[in-house]
Amino acid sequence: MERSASSTDGGSVAPIISVRNLTVGYGDEIILREVSFDVHQGEVLAVLGRSGCGKSTLFKAMIGLVEPKQGEVMIDGERVRSLADGGSEGLLRNIGVLFQSGALFSSMTVAENVAFPLQQYTTLAERNIEQVVALKLSHVGLTGCAKYLPSELSGGMQKRAALARAMALDPKLLFFDEPSAGLDPVTSAELDMTILKITATLGTTIVMVTHELASIFGIANRVIMLDAKEKGIIAQGKPEELKTSSDDLRVKEFFNRTAAGEKSESLPE
């Protein structure tokens, strides 16, 4: 699967997301300590790591669901804050989020779910909203499922419907939490292709938390790898580079899918 070329002139253009010295945790427990990194416009960044490394916590902090203990996340120059703490609707409107379980509103049909952000944020007439909804559903391959309730869809279809909803307002940024979790390989590949199409045609920046190696090599421009013990980033860069030329054993094990501590011939020396 080919990755789309991205604009890598991060030097001249300000990064669209800027994480600075982010420290997050729950209660007294610190999950991540002083994490800093940038995300550039138009790129697909994968956040990965072993289970328990803080991927979900970082994800929630970036979308404003968890308040950092220290540090900040800036999107488009504006600090990300939850609504309760004074976050702006304008900022949140530019973000689309695909939750791991889809998080579709279970009392609404697929079409109503996708129409929801449009009804809340735009003054479009109903028939225009219907047209946009039909367009989004066709992007994700769910034409004909408009009147189904989420409980009547398979897991893969729910994910795609949730993706359509996340894209409803054509946001600049999309956040995916384990998009391929629970999907069969074919559906997973189809979802990857949909994601590629979105970046290619709309120039959307995508941050995805995942540990599906196939997706990572298929569509990510850059990855950052977190580690539970380090409570931070242990590797950054292009997926191929990290697989072949990293010196860190943890990184090599991850990308070559070997058990921790086990010798494998496929591990490059």
Added chain:
Amino acid sequence: MRWDTAHENLPKAQFSEEHDGKIDSTYSISIEKGAFDDLHISLSGKISMDTAELVREELVKIIEAEPLRNVVLDLARVEYFDSSGTAILVEMFQVCARLNNKLKLDNVPARIQGLLDFVDFKEFDSAGILQPRSQPSLLIQLGEGALNVYTTGRDILAFIGGAVEALIKDLSHPGKLRWDGLSKLVEKSGTDAVPIVTILSFLMGAILAFQAAIQLRKFGANIFVADLVGLSIVLEMGPLLTGLIVSGRSGAAFAAHIGTMQLNEEVDALRVMGIDPMRYLVSPRIIAVAFSVPCLTLIGDLAGIIGGCVVAVLSLDITPTGYFNQLHKVLELSDVLKGLTKSIVFGIEIAMIGCLRGFQVRGGAESVGSATTSAVVTCIFILTVTDAIFSILFYYSPPVFKS
């Protein structure tokens, strides 16, 4: 600690114990006491979940009978061995360790070695894992309980403040309303409740009249049944009964609905879309129920009065005209207004409590169940307390209320 697989073939004296009955689960244990301080135990046959307990008991007995000997367990003739067998070996290890003896496994067949490789005997601590988690000391529990009361009280106040703030924002900017289907909420909490409110209020009126009749007949004061039923229903029973019915219907429904949304990350999804869950979910529910409950109360009042009338006519020789004339004499508009004021307040409380409990759901399905129960119980409690407060207020209130 890894098991050695030495190949020693010592002569063994056999006195095997045959286990009678099923062919499938035959095993045998034979013992030989070696010349030095060794105890050789030879295990053969099938060690499966059916026989494991018996094997275990025997082995423990054998080993403990010879506390000064190291044990060598020969597995060469074991035909079948599963996890229950592994558990037995773990216990043997622990028994020997307790007696300060060594335990060695001999002639372990390859397929069994695979099972054993999974077990790191040094770290294998399975004792007590099925017991419930140990509770902290009483003092700690008391402290946690006090902290709990404080945080719950604080959360409730914060919730009320948030709900009121959201409501004010919405009512002052009706153009920017972001409400979950208001008409559907009114239908579910109001219209759908009419049958049950009518029937129960009718019955309540009838019961009141029936009980009153027994006493009033003694004094020939039959006609006053109209006063008693009319005033009781309109001032107290109507609003309270309706409030309780709506608590069970809508209070529970809100808690369950919002609680499940919490579990499915739907509330998080609203937040990241920039929608305030308080304004989207709670405000319309408060408005819907604050509107439905007084309407239902009026219907209930009427049904209750009619119920009283039916009993009065049937068992107290009162005519319907007489009943309603008497009622008209004694019932005043202020009474009805008092009842309706109470019911509006009840409605607001029911909606807030139901939604609050929904937002407090954490964890899984059981949490939704307790939130729903808690919503109804809290509603019943708060409604009754409010009723008492209103009684006092109305009694001491300025004559405006008593016209």
